[in-house]
Amino acid sequence: MRPESTANLAMLLEDARSVGASDLHIIAGRPPLFRLVGELLPHGAALPPETVEKMLLPHVPDRLRLVLEREGSCDFALDLGASGRFRVNVSRQRTGYKGSFRLISREIPTLESLGLPADIAKATHHHQGLIVVTGPSGHGKTSTLAAIVDIINRDTTHHVLTVEDPVEYLHPRKKALLSQREVGTHTKSFASALKGSLREDPDVILVGELRDTETVRMALAASETGHLLVSTMNTQSAAKTIDRLIDLFPPGDQAQVRMTLASSLRLIVSQRLLPSTDGRSLVAAAELLPGSVALGNLIRDNKTFQIPSLQQRGKSLGIVRFDDSLAELVRSGRTTLEHARVYAENPDELEAVVTGKRPGSPPEPSPPDGSKPLLSKMGNLLNRKSA
Structure with missing residues (x-):
């Protein structure tokens, strides 16, 4: 990292990419911070508020200047050519302005490069439904x-x-026709874009995030009417994702939402990033819950509390439990048991699976010394009877 890059945004972003950081934080009154393997590490001297303001404000798009002034923060994508592409949040806080830059890979990632199961690709073969x-x-x-x-x-x-919101990865032209729309630039909101998209003859619709009831309602409608809809949610597990999708609606609508989910859900992928064995990178653990008749019945009958039980016995359905994914990472040497236990749903069970023994279990008791004469006497007695 170059000391002279401290007050130069483009050089800071290049340095962040060169050291493998996932994020760069620029805060008035603090040194620039790189997020490396989940940890925030300072680089250089503290930046005065005036310097931070000069670094950040010229990059805020004109359409968002009023949003930043009125609401105190804004989000946008920044393309700096050779330095790459970044997702940016600029906000105001106590000491002045703050910028958060998420580094976007120059290459479109693949499931293999991300370390995710190849079975995820099977869900893309459906002509309609929800991923x-x-x-x-x-x-x-x-x-x-x-x-x-x-x-x-x-x-x-x-x-x-x-x-x-915003557009992050720019997909190159291949076999498919891609239309990438950005909220705030090309459309007013996720919901309005979804409403209009149904008239644009799409086969697949990607929504950056299912944030609110209106967006989820439109997404479920699209997944039922001949479209494959792909989106994200900030939930902790596959089972909680289903509950969250249903709970977004008022009680009077939830029965219909359960019916729709039961028939249209194709796959839920729940993932976490955890440190690798050498601590220099991150590896992905993923829970897979594909749509099936058994899962549909649980959703329809309002028995989602039984989903963990289905996951225990559902390997034949393509189900992968999160702790099983962690165990595989530990067994293959890609992460340590200590790291995996932090993220596990049941740390003791994970350790038992990996080590082959129940942690903390007492050793098998050996027979007391006084039992040996007793056993020999019983053997003599049985021998006499058989004689």
Whole structure:
């Protein structure tokens, strides 16, 4: 990293990319911070508020200047040519302005490069339905969406329409027709874009995030009417994603939503990023819950609390439990048991699967010394009877 890059945004972003950072934070009164393997590390001297303002404000698009002034923050994509593409949030806070830059890979990721199961690609073969990628913020959901879209772009002649806020990955022209729309630039909102998209003859619709009831309602309607809809949610597991989708609606509508989900759900991918064994990179653990008759029945009958039980016995249905994915990462040496336990739903069970023994279990008791004469006496007695 170059010391002279501290007050130069383009050089800072180049340095962040060269060291493998996922994010760059620029805050008034603090040194620039690189996020490396989940940790924020300072680089250089603290930046005065005036310097930060000069670094950030020229890059805010004209259409968002009033939004930043009125609401205190705004989101946009920034393309700096040779330095690459970035998702940006600029906001005001106590010491002045703050900029958060998410580095976007120059190459479109693949499921293999992300370390995700190849079975995810099977869901793209459906001509209609709903695919949801879930997980906490910053755990690779957008990259997974890009990999799914790239599969469709490479292998089919479908019309793929994306609605994003902002557009992050720019997909090159391949076999499919891609229309990428940005909220605020090309459309007013996710919901209005979805409403209009149904008249644009799409085969696949990608919605950046299912944020509110109106967007979810339109997405479910699209998934029922001959479209494959792909989106994300910030939920912790596949089962909680289903509950969240239903709970967004008032009680009077939930029975119909359950019916729609039961028939249209094709796949839920719930993923996390955790440190690798050497601590220099991140590896992905993923839970897969494909749509099936058994899952549909649980959703329809309002028995989603039984989904964990279905996951226990559902390997033949293509189900992958999150802890099983963690165990495979540990067994293959890509992460450590200590890292995996932090993210596991049941850490003790994970350790038992990986080590082959129940942690904390007492050793098998050995027979007391006094039992040996007793056993020999019983043997003599049995011998006499048999004689």
